Amino acid sequence: MKSYQIYINGQFTKSNSEEMIDVINPATEEVISRIPKGDEKDVERAIEAAKSSQQDWEHKPSIERAEYLTTIANKIEDRKDTFIKMLTEENGKTTDASKAEVELTIDYFRYMAGWARRYEGEVLQSDRPNENILVFKKPIGIVGGIVPWNFPMFIFARKVAPAFVTGCPIIIKPSQYTPNTACELASIIDEAGVPKGVFNLITGKGSDIGTPLASSPDIAMISLTGSYPAGSKVMEAAAKNITKVNLELGGKAPAIVTKHANIDLAVEKITTSRITNNGQACTNAERVYVHEDVAEEFISKITETFKNTKVGDSLNEEGCDIGPLANEQQIDSVEEMVNNAVKAGAVVKTGGKRIDRDKGFFFEPTVLTDVSQDMNVIQEEIFGPVLPIVVYSDFDKVLEAANDTNYGLSSSIFSDNMHEVMKASNVLRYGETFVNRENFEAVQGFHAGMGQSGIGGADGKHGLNEYLSTHVIYMEYDQNIK
Numbered sequence: 001m002k003s004y005q006i007y008i009n010g011q012f013t014k015s016n017s018e019e020m021i022d023v024i025n026p027a028t029e030e031v032i033s034r035i036p037k038g039d040e041k042d043v044e045r046a047i048e049a050a051k052s053s054q055q056d057w058e059h060k061p062s063i064e065r066a067e068y069l070t071t072i073a074n075k076i077e078d079r080k081d082t083f084i085k086m087l088t089e090e091n092g093k094t095t096d097a098s099k100a101e102v103e104l105t106i107d108y109f110r111y112m113a114g115w116a117r118r119y120e121g122e123v124l125q126s127d128r129p130n131e132n133i134l135v136f137k138k139p140i141g142i143v144g145g146i147v148p149w150n151f152p153m154f155i156f157a158r159k160v161a162p163a164f165v166t167g168c169p170i171i172i173k174p175s176q177y178t179p180n181t182a183c184e185l186a187s188i189i190d191e192a193g194v195p196k197g198v199f200n201l202i203t204g205k206g207s208d209i210g211t212p213l214a215s216s217p218d219i220a221m222i223s224l225t226g227s228y229p230a231g232s233k234v235m236e237a238a239a240k241n242i243t244k245v246n247l248e249l250g251g252k253a254p255a256i257v258t259k260h261a262n263i264d265l266a267v268e269k270i271t272t273s274r275i276t277n278n279g280q281a282c283t284n285a286e287r288v289y290v291h292e293d294v295a296e297e298f299i300s301k302i303t304e305t306f307k308n309t310k311v312g313d314s315l316n317e318e319g320c321d322i323g324p325l326a327n328e329q330q331i332d333s334v335e336e337m338v339n340n341a342v343k344a345g346a347v348v349k350t351g352g353k354r355i356d357r358d359k360g361f362f363f364e365p366t367v368l369t370d371v372s373q374d375m376n377v378i379q380e381e382i383f384g385p386v387l388p389i390v391v392y393s394d395f396d397k398v399l400e401a402a403n404d405t406n407y408g409l410s411s412s413i414f415s416d417n418m419h420e421v422m423k424a425s426n427v428l429r430y431g432e433t434f435v436n437r438e439n440f441e442a443v444q445g446f447h448a449g450m451g452q453s454g455i456g457g458a459d460g461k462h463g464l465n466e467y468l469s470t471h472v473i474y475m476e477y478d479q480n481i482k
Contacts, residue, residue, distance in 0.1 A: 141220025
């Protein structure tokens with residue numbers, strides 16, 4: 001069993017705290033590693049290291065900074081099989097899902113490296129005859145990045161890669177549940193020769209590290225991917241110094257299946273959208289609204305699909321479609337939500353309970369019908385393989401129901417009627433709407449939410465701009481100079 005260290009100022013080192021945290025394999029409940037329980041003193045050390053590197057790093061040409069990203073991507077690719085196994089072990093993903101995440105991580109580092117020569121400022125027209133207005137884009141400064149447990153490698157890359165290419169030192173705090181891949185990525189960054197202080201990693205509990213990180217006057221931006229309560233706490237801590245926050249929080253994605261939908265396609269794509277990462281993704285289809293004319297067919301087919309979804313430990317069993325939930329807290333939460341929905345009148349078409357195994361946090365893929373808009377499974381994020389279905393009759397009203405949430409991250413509609421699709425696209429209040437496809441974003445897009453789903457966003461040129469500040473130069477000159 002491996003014990004990790006934190007990484008500060010270009011070296012692995014002991015934490016100020018002597019306490020350690022056990023990391024559990026959610027499929028077997030075995031301890032697979034131990035990490036330091038970092039504290040505020042470690043945060044202070046990391047910030048000082050980042051400050052010492054800041055000036056040299058931001059003045060290094062962007063193309064040179066990007067070379068580190070390419071090197072990191074190549075090194076991850078060289079150890080791809082190791083990362084796939086490690087990610088499956090710490091997170092509970094299937095090996096296929098882990099493979100996809102590792103490959104996406106590699107792709108993300110390479111994609112962001114490609115922005116080195118492409119992000120730019122502007123020259124604006126002046127109202128004065130002897131003046132130029134220049135818009136400079138500069139690194140925002142030191143970034144604090146808080147990474148969740150559901151996509152620990154990809155979101156690590158999502159925060160580190162744009163920080164590196166724009167010239168921002170960064171301090172990463174991985175989830176205490178899935179820190180192993182982050183610690184190994186720190187080793188790769190170290191091997192790549194990234195200058196001391198540019199990258200720092202502190203393991204431990206969220207409140208112990210996140211709060212002092214977010215409340216520091218030396219942090220220019222705090223970027224968190226996680227739950228709404230966690231985002232709210234970070235925002236409160238950042239408010240002390242008016243620190244910029246970049247938050248991707250929860251979601252409650254509706255999937256609308258109209259009477260003009262291809263039902264087989266809708267079943268396939270919604271199933272994928274619900275069980276991706278064992279139902280633990282902010283973009284997962286969280287609730288379905290199906291038109292009454294096609295409801296019977298849709299419910300019958302998706303229930304059968306969920307019945308045939310194989311659950312298991314992908315490292316030791318073949319053909320698994322989903323694995324365990326990430327930890328005991330998650331499975332307790334999902335079980336409670338399903339039980340409360342049933343008490344309120346929902347009908348379990350398939351699943352509905354924990355899977356009886358000796359070890360592991362496994363929950364049956366579940367379909368719920370006879371669900372009403374006020375039930376907890378419609379209003380609250382589930383984060384598990386549970387699909388509540390509401391039958392509707394009026395298109396305008398179903399759009400209202402889809403918008404009836406505090407969240408606004410992802411949504412989807414299944415229809416071959418362009419008028420329905422266009423109306424939904426204009427009415428739905430979400431950062432993303434997927435049409436006749438599964439819920440998952442592209443690296444060149446912009447992944448952002450509305451309402452309690454967050455502030456700011458990631459990916460593409462708009463995500464890169466989150467790491468840049470704008471400096472306007474009014475340059476007046478003497479046009480009569482000889």
